[in-house]
Amino acid sequence: MSENQTLSSPHLLGIRGLSREDIDLIHATATEFKDVLNRPIKKVPSLRDFTVANLFFENSTRTRLSFELAEKRLSADVVNFSAAGSSVKKGETLVDTVNNILAMKVDMVVMRHPHPGAHQFLASKIDVPIVNAGDGTHEHPTQALLDTFSLRESLGQDLTGKNIAIVGDIQHSRVALSNLLALQRLGANVRVCGPETLVPRHLRELGVEVSHDLDETVQWADALNMLRIQMERQGPDDSVRFFPSLREYTMRFGLTMERLEQASRPLTIMHPGPINRGVEITSEVADSEHAIILDQVENGVAVRMAVLYLLAQRRG
Amino acid sequence: MLEMQNQVLIPPPQFALILDRLAHQLIEHHDFSETDLVGLQPRGSRLAERLTARLKELLPEANVRCGKLDATFFRDDFRTHAKPLSPNVNDMEFDVEGRHVVLVDDVLFTGRTIRAGLDALLAHGRPNSVALAVLIDRRFSRELPIEPNYIGKHIDSIGAQHVKVEWAEEHGVDQVILLNEKPQ
Incomplete structure (x- = not known):
């Protein structure tokens, strides 16, 4: 690893603001943190004089836990905030909420927010580093960084020319956009595959292939990133609005062992979680040796440690 | 004012003698059945590797282990x-729980790297003892109460100067140079 590098941006708002060198630096740093996480004592004192606020204006389990663990493994002090039961419900604005928290001497903000661009807006108002932990259906940069980190472990460090397909609900997925941007930065060929109603029309303009045929995509791909069907964004009362029925979705876009076995070579299977077993992916596939789903979760902590470490250092 | 020339502190023949002496001094105190060498990254690990190679020649029966520890x-x-x-x-492939550890670095200056190294070492277990071996000890510049047990050579230098250890593997020749200012 070359010495004394730093990120080009003071915030992590999205993959869009990162260069190839930034992604390589984050991945190289994450490799060292992964080593830390496999030691008898899984903690380093790098951020011991540092306080991080986790502001979750939208629900999260895995991302929030992963960030909190990453912060604690770096010895940072952590405060957590969720919108439910807070003064946000009393009509406080985002900037007021955050400024009140910063007045208590917080050094960094990790935020999830339902509105796309909320982080960009906030970055123009406050002067501490902001990490985007998901903004609506827009971006989820740390997920893309950990997905590409896991892919490089599985397929080799050089992803140039590798065929990666993102399958499922592209329309409602922040993981999809961040992933395809990150994969393109790393030189991979990206394809999205899903029902016509769940693939945004403008997507081809970003230079990705669009397919509506999973069987053909399985033949093409080196790796599949299976996205979750987001029931909560479909419509009220558990109804599905973007396809006739869950059963039909599973028939056409569910990843089964039978489908996988048609591939001419072994595929790497990813899923950002939480899994709807039996909908977008069968249990047999999710638990198979080709699935790196739990590696993704493990790598998530190391990658987030790298992001926090590099952003904290940039201030220093 | 005349500009001072960069000065060779340890030429190659003396360098080889010092490495050999350090290896013998280590054997004097350790039989390496319960002792491991741990080099501090990035530059101390080169010295630790060299010492390990020499120890293996001197003690063919012993299993001398060498780890690389990063204290960043x-x-x-x-x-x-x-x-x-x-x-x-x-690159620590072993735990140091209950072992004797010889921490190895190329140049001892303020002592802060060694302080960080001791903390980093504890993440790999609780050693029974830790000793410190350095190629160059820059005296009178310590900021922490840390002293080496095994010393290649003492050097008296002023703070602005920089001691550079060159290795045959990277620079083509084993030698130590005193630079009048820190290289960029």
């Missing part, structure tokens, strides 16, 4: 250091 995440100047600190590979 344990430094006390993480947020005040002028340049960003990038980590190096940490």
Whole structure:
């Protein structure tokens, strides 16, 4: 690893603001943190004089836990905030909420927010580093960084020319956009595959292939990133609005062992979680040796440690 | 004022003698059945590798183990250091629980790297004892109460000067140079 590098941006708002060198630096740093996480004592004192606020204006389990663990493994002090039961419900604005928290001497903000661009807006108002932990259906940069980190472990460090397909609900997925941007930065060929109603029309303009045929995509791909069907964004009362029925979705876009076995070579299977077993992916596939789903979760902590470490250092 | 020339502190023949002496001094105190060498990344691990190779020649029966320890995440100047600190590979294939450890670095200056190294070492277990071996001890410049047990050569230098250890593997020749200012 070359010495004394730093990120080009003071915030992590999205993959869009990162260069190839930034992604390589984050991945190289994450490799060292992964080593830390496999030691008898899984903690380093790098951020011991540092306080991080986790502001979750939208629900999260895995991302929030992963960030909190990453912060604690770096010895940072952590405060957590969720919108439910807070003064946000009393009509406080985002900037007021955050400024009140910063007045208590917080050094960094990790935020999830339902509105796309909320982080960009906030970055123009406050002067501490902001990490985007998901903004609506827009971006989820740390997920893309950990997905590409896991892919490089599985397929080799050089992803140039590798065929990666993102399958499922592209329309409602922040993981999809961040992933395809990150994969393109790393030189991979990206394809999205899903029902016509769940693939945004403008997507081809970003230079990705669009397919509506999973069987053909399985033949093409080196790796599949299976996205979750987001029931909560479909419509009220558990109804599905973007396809006739869950059963039909599973028939056409569910990843089964039978489908996988048609591939001419072994595929790497990813899923950002939480899994709807039996909908977008069968249990047999999710638990198979080709699935790196739990590696993704493990790598998530190391990658987030790298992001926090590099952003904290940039201030220093 | 005349500009001072960069000065060769240890030429190659003396360098070889010093490595040999350090290896013999280590054997004097350790039989390496319960002792491991741990080199501090990035530059101390080269010295640790060289010492390990020499020890293996001197003690063919012993299983001399050598780890590489990176203390970047344990430094006390993480947020005040002028340049960003990038980590190096940490390659510790063994735990040091209950072992004797000889920590190895090339140049001992303020002692802060060794302080961070001791913290980093504890993440790999609680050693029974830790000793310190250095090629160069820059005396009178310590900021912490840390002293080496095995010393290649003492050097009296002023703070602005920089001691550079060159290795045959990287620079073509084993030698130590005193530079009048820190290289950029």
